[in-house]
Amino acid sequence: MAKLNINGKVRDVQAEPDTPLLWVIREIVGLTGTKYGCGVAQCGACSVHINGELQRSCSIPLSSVKAADKIVTIEGLSANSSHPVQKAWAAVDVPQCGYCQSGQIMAAAALLKKKPKPTDADIDEAMTNICRCGTYQRIREAVHQAAGNTRAADRATRRS
Amino acid sequence: MKKMIFGNGQRLSRRAFVVNSATAAGGFALGLNVPFVDALAHHGKASEHNATEVNLWVAIEPDDTCIIRIARSEMGQGTLTGLAQLVAEELECDWKKVETEGISPSRNLAAKRAWGEMGTGGSRGIRVSQDYVRRGGAAARMMLLQAAADQWKVPVGELSVADGIITHGNKKISYGKIAAAAAKLTPPDPKNIKLKDPKSWKIAGKPLKRLDTADKLNGSKVYAIDVKLPGMLNAAIRDAPVFGSKAVSFDDSKAAKMPGVRKVIKVKDTAVAVVADTWWHAKTALEAVDIKWDEGENAKVSNATIKERLREGLAATENNGERRNGDALGAIAGAAKKIEATYSTPFLSHACMEMMNATVKLSAGKAECWVPTQNLESSLAALSEASGIPLAQCEVHRHDLGGGFGRRGGTQDYVHQAVAIAKEFPDTPVKLIWSREEDQTHDFYRPISVCKMSAGLDDKGELVGLHVRSSGQSINAWLNPAGIQNGKDRRQLQGWYEEPGDAQLGYTVPNLLIEYVMRNTHVPVGPWRGVNTNQNAVYMECFIEECARAAGKDSLEFRRSLMKNHPKHLAVLNAAAEKGDWGKPLPAGVHRGIAQFMGYGSYSAATAEVSVDAKGKLKVHRMVLALNCGHPVNPGQIAAQAEGSVAYGLTATLYGEMLIDKGRVTNTNFDSYEIMRLAEMPKVETVIVPTYDFWGGVGEPTICVVAPAVLNAIHAATGKPVRELPLKNVKLV
Incomplete structure (x- = not known):
């Protein structure tokens, strides 16, 4: 069980550590505004902010995201x-x-x-x-x- | 009063079970008006709908909200907004109170296709619907006015209406208050409806903002790929890498034990799918399935063998369609100067941002599908055919598309696959999503072709003969064999036709022979934004440029001299030239090119300004796109389509090609199938020069002039013609 802070809300997520953050956001957390476009960090459809930095979530494994990291998706932008x-x-x-x-x-x-x-x-x-x-x-x-x-x-x- | 009682419980329950957190929270408490869920999907308000259906196209709520029905698909091209503008114009309603409702194909079928055809391709969404949707809006207005006249006991001719408020003297009533009475009246005979003069339009013809933007800004829009249903499973699929080959066997011993996996199944004869709790689990497990393919002879095919086959077609003598006047070969043979050039264009994938997907749920006597589609009726038919469940018990739920570009029309291959998979899981929705790699390697590609051009000039530099011989793959042969009659396939001659209408050649040449020779391959082909106008415009317009240069004439003047019998083509060419500052000085190192062509009933022309540096690096600085589509319904959206056609067309020009090796596509993602980014986007100016005497398309017409205008500017910059695409393979200096 990993803890993720997404759009200011801390959630427990159950997924293999190598699951890309994109698919955790879409399939486990259920926020579908972040899109799958290529899976290889080429297109940017999966872009989110992590601690204010732009990141392509399709190529970030869940294991590399810390509970303290603040993730913002399109749903949480404003x-x-x-x-x-x-x-x-x-x-x-x-x-x-x-x-x-x-x-x-x-x-x-x-x-x-x-x-x-x-x-x-x-x-x-x-x-x-x-x-x-x-x-x-x-x-x-x-x-x-x-x-x-x-x-x-x-x-x-x-x-x- | 005809209340909107379409809800039969089933629709309500299925929608109530859509659990997307992002779905607008509409209250459909009355159990009526269920079809409005689709309107909510577009730009809904979270209120109870209690609308009165005035006619097929218009329903009005007590608060004066006018709900305009839309049958065609929306994939970004703006048809939804344009159609709503046309209805609202005749309805005389308040544009600020317009919402839209998408018609489901089942509802259209049940009503004997009262909303017309639903297919959205060929740039027909507005031009083919405009007459009946405008009549729908006008009929509703007439009924609303008549109802007010009846209530006030005054002649209808004494009433006036504006923004949905009917006025007689100091009496006023809004549409929302009179709709119920209007709905009881007998509708006017459509033949007796006088439509407005487009020159008096107040809503249509204006650059109004799109109606469907809000939920694209905050992640709340639910594309089909985003659908969530209770108990839903997810599927990933691998179809035979070599087109036309079969999956012989597979070993799933490793995959079956992986997390979340429910089943590994063969889909038809050609594919293997993994069904799992999440798509990521399905995709990961699919990579662990060892599949044995029977690849056959097609595994020997490569770009090189295909090119050889096409070249053989150039040298052969037969053809599969021609246009002929005079004696082109004789005129060229006897000409003072002969010019010859052979061009080629590659296969291209569509690469819609939302990859192919379909969610299917099969229950006893009921089939449902959630799918991005350019043809809802084709999807419905595919669902019924694949499931064996009668059409009347099938339902396709509307979702706007994350791009279409011709990929999602008639074929519906992904629906067939999704049904085959869902058959293994009765009463369970299964969502099939193609990976980007699957999408790139199983497209219906823009057809490949080569084209030999020959011309003769007389001693004054005038064109006396032109021979075009194009050898390439046929879309009809792959998708629509009935379109080939007596071995002749006219579709591949798109843009080179003689007769006025959809795609006519704008030049008059005294001796002309245009031939198409069919050379098919095992690679699937299909329509791709602009279809055959893309290749045919490159061949014609780049060669006309070569002829102009050989004649020592200005590119614009040479074209003008051939266009005297084609005033509409000429006017658009002139508009592009004028706005594009043709003949005016340019900064050092910047050069201009020009091109014109016709397709989809509209006339297009473009100028491009480019520079090529000492290392051969190209920069496209500015493009002007000119268009006559007859009646411009939303100039803002027309400009958006022109801008988009530059990006899509320039991507193809710079980078686009399918690499075929061992019978399969080997450039499987955006790292090897490059797409133009923002930094390479030239400044685009759109000039609309309407003549208001026909209805032409908008989504596709302008793309075909993008490549030739740029290539002709490169020719001006380097002094050398470019005869093959994409440019990344061409050494410019």
């Missing part, structure tokens, strides 16, 4: 989708199918925590998750908007 990234995602109408967007939002939130005013180059470097619908342009715009970068805000106003 109450009522009120995180600036979530608000910007809505304002820019980012999602298409939406499947990768939990991971994209978690990646953007982690970026803004480190770099509150990211440049395009910062966004290029940090936002490496795969989106097959191709929402990349709007993701960039929404990150700028969440950061309060005026250039992006101007662009968004023009569109709507």
